[in-house]
Amino acid sequence: MAADANGLAERVFTLLSAVPDPEIPVISLTDLGIIREVRPGSPAEVVITPTYSGCPASIAIQLSIRQALDAAGLADIQIRTELSPAWTTDWISEAGRQKLLAYGIAPPESAEARLKLKGDAPAICPQCGSARTQEISRYGSTPCKALWRCLDCAEPFDRFKCI
Incomplete structure (x- = not known):
């Protein structure tokens, strides 16, 4: 049974890795x-x-998951939302951090990096790579991001809030 459970988990994770x-x-x-x-x-x-x-x-996330599961013949799998433990930016994969950066969103530092810096470090500009940046607003294009600007290239950008 454990092998079947592992196989199912692997299949579902592979399937959902294509859901944006x-x-x-x-x-x-x-x-x-x-x-x-x-x-x-x-x-x-x-x-x-x-x-x-x-x-x-x-709601959109749950709908996307449901559609992917149903299309793969896994309609019997339920979706369960759990708020504890709370999501943290440390759960973003390294590949995910690189995708955010390439997309123009400054990814958050890891928990280890935040501890070494003893506070919030400046965001690295995803446009030019400068660390000379400043927060413009704690509220960006979505609630989980803040609006920043680069002092070198003058471009605005979102930064994932460290949670």
Whole structure:
């Protein structure tokens, strides 16, 4: 049974790695760390944790997951939202961080880097790579991002908030 459960989890994670985040379509739900686990059982469950409890994309995320599961013949798998433990930017994969950067969004530092810096470091500009940046607003294009600007190239950009 464990092999079947592992096979199902692997199949679901592979399937959902192709499902983009509705607000940042360059990154998948798995790279963003929203897909937490696949629990075997009757019924099996995909456990998700939104980036924050009031995320306006939560319904769209669930719908995208449901459509992908149904299209793959996995309609019997349930989707379960769990808010504890709370999502953290540390759950973003390294590949996801690189995709965010290439898309023009400054990815958050890892928890280890934040501890070494003892506070919030300046964002690295995704346009020119400068660390001479400043926060313009804690509120960016979506609630999980802040608006920053580069002091060298003068371009505005979003930065994922460290959570």
